Amino acid sequence: MDKTDFRDAMARLGAAVNIVTTDGPAGRAGFTATAVCSVTDDPPTLLVCLNRGASVYPVFAANDALCVNALGAGQQAVSGLFGGKTPMAERFAGVAWHAESTGAPVLDDAAVSFDCRVVRRTEVGTHDVLFCEVQSLAAHAEPHALVYFGRAYHELRLAP
Ligand SMILES: NC(=O)C1=CN([C@@H]2O[C@H](COP(=O)(O)OP(=O)(O)OC[C@H]3O[C@@H](n4cnc5c(N)ncnc54)[C@H](O)[C@@H]3O)[C@@H](O)[C@H]2O)C=CC1
Numbered sequence: 406m407d408k409t410d411f412r413d414a415m416a417r418l419g420a421a422v423n424i425v426t427t428d429g430p431a432g433r434a435g436f437t438a439t440a441v442c443s444v445t446d447d448p449p450t451l452l453v454c455l456n457r458g459a460s461v462y463p464v465f466a467a468n469d470a471l472c473v474n475a476l477g478a479g480q481q482a483v484s485g486l487f488g489g490k491t492p493m494a495e496r497f498a499g500v501a502w503h504a505e506s507t508g509a510p511v512l513d514d515a516a517v518s519f520d521c522r523v524v525r526r527t528e529v530g531t532h533d534v535l536f537c538e539v540q541s542l543a544a545h546a547e548p549h550a551l552v553y554f555g556r557a558y559h560e561l562r563l564a565p
Protein backbone atom coordinates (compact mmCIF):
# COMPACT_ATOMS: atom_id res chain seq x y z
CA MET A 406 0.00 0.00 0.00
CA ASP A 407 1.42 3.34 -1.11
CA LYS A 408 1.41 6.07 1.55
CA THR A 409 0.08 8.61 -0.97
CA ASP A 410 -2.87 6.38 -1.89
CA PHE A 411 -3.70 6.02 1.82
CA ARG A 412 -3.55 9.81 2.33
CA ASP A 413 -5.66 10.46 -0.79
CA ALA A 414 -8.28 8.06 0.57
CA MET A 415 -8.14 9.68 4.04
CA ALA A 416 -8.69 13.08 2.41
CA ARG A 417 -12.17 11.80 1.47
CA LEU A 418 -13.13 11.48 5.16
CA GLY A 419 -14.50 14.62 6.82
CA ALA A 420 -13.08 15.17 10.30
CA ALA A 421 -13.51 17.70 13.10
CA VAL A 422 -10.58 20.08 13.54
CA ASN A 423 -9.26 20.15 17.12
CA ILE A 424 -6.61 22.09 18.99
CA VAL A 425 -5.10 19.63 21.48
CA THR A 426 -3.37 21.44 24.35
CA THR A 427 -1.35 20.44 27.40
CA ASP A 428 0.30 22.03 30.43
CA GLY A 429 2.29 20.46 33.24
CA PRO A 430 5.86 19.71 34.39
CA ALA A 431 7.17 19.74 30.78
CA GLY A 432 5.48 23.07 29.95
CA ARG A 433 2.65 24.26 27.72
CA ALA A 434 2.06 23.11 24.15
CA GLY A 435 -0.69 22.72 21.56
CA PHE A 436 -1.17 21.32 18.06
CA THR A 437 -3.90 20.92 15.43
CA ALA A 438 -5.35 17.41 15.18
CA THR A 439 -8.02 15.66 13.12
CA ALA A 440 -7.03 12.21 14.45
CA VAL A 441 -9.36 12.40 17.48
CA CYS A 442 -12.13 9.90 18.23
CA SER A 443 -14.61 8.87 20.91
CA VAL A 444 -13.67 5.48 22.46
CA THR A 445 -16.26 4.74 25.20
CA ASP A 446 -18.70 6.71 27.37
CA ASP A 447 -17.97 4.60 30.46
CA PRO A 448 -15.62 6.03 31.55
CA PRO A 449 -15.90 8.93 29.03
CA THR A 450 -12.77 8.45 26.92
CA LEU A 451 -11.29 9.99 23.75
CA LEU A 452 -8.23 9.04 21.75
CA VAL A 453 -5.75 11.40 20.12
CA CYS A 454 -3.05 10.33 17.62
CA LEU A 455 0.18 12.38 17.84
CA ASN A 456 3.14 12.10 15.48
CA ARG A 457 6.33 11.42 17.48
CA GLY A 458 8.19 13.69 15.02
CA ALA A 459 6.13 16.77 15.98
CA SER A 460 7.92 19.52 17.93
CA VAL A 461 5.24 19.23 20.64
CA TYR A 462 5.79 15.48 21.15
CA PRO A 463 8.26 15.61 24.11
CA VAL A 464 5.91 17.93 26.02
CA PHE A 465 2.86 15.67 25.52
CA ALA A 466 4.98 12.62 26.38
CA ALA A 467 5.89 14.06 29.78
CA ASN A 468 2.58 15.73 30.82
CA ASP A 469 -0.53 13.77 31.81
CA ALA A 470 -3.09 16.60 31.28
CA LEU A 471 -4.57 17.30 27.87
CA CYS A 472 -7.54 19.30 26.52
CA VAL A 473 -9.26 18.54 23.19
CA ASN A 474 -10.75 21.80 21.86
CA ALA A 475 -12.97 21.25 18.80
CA LEU A 476 -12.97 24.36 16.60
CA GLY A 477 -16.09 26.07 15.30
CA ALA A 478 -17.05 27.81 12.06
CA GLY A 479 -14.77 30.78 11.38
CA GLN A 480 -11.75 29.44 13.30
CA GLN A 481 -9.64 28.35 10.30
CA ALA A 482 -6.87 30.78 11.33
CA VAL A 483 -6.60 29.10 14.76
CA SER A 484 -6.08 25.75 13.01
CA GLY A 485 -3.27 27.31 10.94
CA LEU A 486 -1.69 28.87 14.03
CA PHE A 487 -1.40 25.48 15.80
CA GLY A 488 -0.78 23.44 12.63
CA GLY A 489 3.01 23.63 12.66
CA LYS A 490 6.12 25.84 12.59
CA THR A 491 4.77 28.75 14.71
CA PRO A 492 6.67 29.23 18.03
CA MET A 493 4.64 28.00 21.02
CA ALA A 494 4.35 31.40 22.79
CA GLU A 495 2.90 32.89 19.59
CA ARG A 496 0.33 30.09 19.30
CA PHE A 497 -1.09 30.77 22.78
CA ALA A 498 -0.81 34.58 22.44
CA GLY A 499 -3.13 34.30 19.41
CA VAL A 500 -6.11 32.79 21.31
CA ALA A 501 -8.07 33.50 24.52
CA TRP A 502 -7.79 30.56 26.91
CA HIS A 503 -8.10 29.61 30.58
CA ALA A 504 -7.31 26.57 32.72
CA GLU A 505 -9.88 24.20 34.27
CA SER A 506 -9.29 21.25 36.62
CA THR A 507 -6.36 19.58 34.82
CA GLY A 508 -4.51 22.84 34.02
CA ALA A 509 -4.46 22.19 30.24
CA PRO A 510 -5.47 25.30 28.22
CA VAL A 511 -9.21 25.42 27.43
CA LEU A 512 -9.82 27.71 24.42
CA ASP A 513 -12.56 30.25 25.30
CA ASP A 514 -14.10 30.23 21.78
CA ALA A 515 -13.97 26.48 21.07
CA ALA A 516 -17.17 24.78 19.88
CA VAL A 517 -16.68 22.18 22.61
CA SER A 518 -13.75 21.35 24.93
CA PHE A 519 -12.89 18.10 26.74
CA ASP A 520 -10.50 18.52 29.68
CA CYS A 521 -8.75 15.15 30.15
CA ARG A 522 -6.17 13.02 31.94
CA VAL A 523 -4.07 10.75 29.73
CA VAL A 524 -4.66 7.24 31.11
CA ARG A 525 -2.90 5.05 28.52
CA ARG A 526 -0.46 5.42 25.60
CA THR A 527 0.27 3.04 22.72
CA GLU A 528 2.88 3.35 19.95
CA VAL A 529 1.58 2.58 16.43
CA GLY A 530 3.93 3.28 13.50
CA THR A 531 4.96 6.96 13.49
CA HIS A 532 2.30 7.97 16.03
CA ASP A 533 1.44 7.58 19.72
CA VAL A 534 -2.22 6.91 20.48
CA LEU A 535 -3.16 8.74 23.69
CA PHE A 536 -6.26 7.49 25.53
CA CYS A 537 -7.74 10.38 27.51
CA GLU A 538 -10.35 10.21 30.28
CA VAL A 539 -12.63 13.27 30.26
CA GLN A 540 -12.71 15.17 33.58
CA SER A 541 -14.98 18.05 32.53
CA LEU A 542 -16.32 19.66 29.40
CA ALA A 543 -17.52 23.03 28.13
CA ALA A 544 -19.77 23.64 25.12
CA HIS A 545 -20.34 26.86 23.16
CA ALA A 546 -23.93 28.15 23.45
CA GLU A 547 -24.44 27.97 19.65
CA PRO A 548 -23.62 24.57 18.02
CA HIS A 549 -21.37 24.92 14.97
CA ALA A 550 -18.32 23.10 13.66
CA LEU A 551 -15.20 23.30 11.51
CA VAL A 552 -14.59 20.23 9.35
CA TYR A 553 -11.46 19.27 7.33
CA PHE A 554 -12.48 17.47 4.12
CA GLY A 555 -10.74 17.23 0.74
CA ARG A 556 -7.69 19.07 2.19
CA ALA A 557 -9.86 22.15 2.83
CA TYR A 558 -11.91 23.64 5.68
CA HIS A 559 -15.71 23.57 5.66
CA GLU A 560 -18.11 25.26 8.10
CA LEU A 561 -21.16 23.50 9.55
CA ARG A 562 -24.00 25.35 11.26
CA LEU A 563 -27.42 24.09 12.39
CA ALA A 564 -30.29 25.46 10.33
CA PRO A 565 -32.18 28.15 12.30
N1 LIG B 1 -3.02 12.16 11.59
C1 LIG B 1 -2.07 13.05 11.28
O1 LIG B 1 -0.95 12.97 11.77
C2 LIG B 1 -2.40 14.17 10.36
C3 LIG B 1 -1.38 15.00 9.94
N2 LIG B 1 -1.63 16.03 9.12
C4 LIG B 1 -0.47 16.87 8.74
O2 LIG B 1 -0.88 17.95 7.91
C5 LIG B 1 -0.28 17.81 6.58
C6 LIG B 1 -1.27 18.25 5.52
O3 LIG B 1 -2.39 17.36 5.53
P1 LIG B 1 -3.43 17.34 4.36
O4 LIG B 1 -3.64 18.73 3.84
O5 LIG B 1 -4.68 16.66 4.85
O6 LIG B 1 -2.78 16.50 3.17
P2 LIG B 1 -2.11 15.03 3.18
O7 LIG B 1 -2.21 14.55 1.79
O8 LIG B 1 -0.75 15.08 3.76
O9 LIG B 1 -3.05 14.15 4.13
C7 LIG B 1 -4.35 13.68 3.74
C8 LIG B 1 -4.96 12.94 4.91
O10 LIG B 1 -4.16 11.80 5.23
C9 LIG B 1 -4.08 11.62 6.64
N3 LIG B 1 -2.68 11.82 7.07
C10 LIG B 1 -1.80 12.75 6.63
N4 LIG B 1 -0.62 12.59 7.20
C11 LIG B 1 -0.76 11.54 8.04
C12 LIG B 1 0.12 10.87 8.91
N5 LIG B 1 1.38 11.25 9.05
N6 LIG B 1 -0.36 9.84 9.62
C13 LIG B 1 -1.64 9.43 9.50
N7 LIG B 1 -2.52 10.01 8.69
C14 LIG B 1 -2.07 11.05 7.97
C15 LIG B 1 -5.00 12.64 7.25
O11 LIG B 1 -6.30 12.09 7.39
C16 LIG B 1 -4.99 13.75 6.21
O12 LIG B 1 -6.09 14.63 6.28
C17 LIG B 1 0.10 16.33 6.53
O13 LIG B 1 1.09 16.06 5.60
C18 LIG B 1 0.51 16.05 7.95
O14 LIG B 1 1.81 16.55 8.15
C19 LIG B 1 -2.88 16.29 8.67
C20 LIG B 1 -3.93 15.52 9.05
C21 LIG B 1 -3.79 14.41 9.96
Ligand SMILES: Cc1cc2nc3c(=O)[nH]c(=O)nc-3n(C[C@H](O)[C@H](O)[C@H](O)COP(=O)(O)O)c2cc1C
Binds near residue numbers: 459484488
Ligand atom coordinates in the same frame (compact mmCIF):
# COMPACT_ATOMS: atom_id res chain seq x y z
C1 LIG C 1 -5.78 20.07 9.58
C2 LIG C 1 -4.59 19.46 10.30
C3 LIG C 1 -4.77 18.29 11.01
C4 LIG C 1 -3.69 17.69 11.67
N1 LIG C 1 -3.92 16.55 12.38
C5 LIG C 1 -2.90 15.98 13.06
C6 LIG C 1 -3.12 14.84 13.86
O1 LIG C 1 -4.23 14.35 14.01
N2 LIG C 1 -2.05 14.31 14.51
C7 LIG C 1 -0.79 14.84 14.40
O2 LIG C 1 0.15 14.31 15.02
N3 LIG C 1 -0.55 15.94 13.66
C8 LIG C 1 -1.57 16.53 13.00
N4 LIG C 1 -1.36 17.66 12.27
C9 LIG C 1 -0.01 18.25 12.25
C10 LIG C 1 0.27 18.98 13.56
O3 LIG C 1 -0.71 19.98 13.80
C11 LIG C 1 1.67 19.60 13.54
O4 LIG C 1 2.58 18.58 13.31
C12 LIG C 1 1.94 20.20 14.87
O5 LIG C 1 1.37 21.49 14.93
C13 LIG C 1 3.39 20.29 15.19
O6 LIG C 1 4.05 20.98 14.20
P1 LIG C 1 5.54 21.40 14.53
O7 LIG C 1 6.31 20.14 14.59
O8 LIG C 1 5.96 22.32 13.41
O9 LIG C 1 5.42 22.13 15.82
C14 LIG C 1 -2.41 18.29 11.60
C15 LIG C 1 -2.24 19.49 10.90
C16 LIG C 1 -3.32 20.08 10.26
C17 LIG C 1 -3.12 21.40 9.55
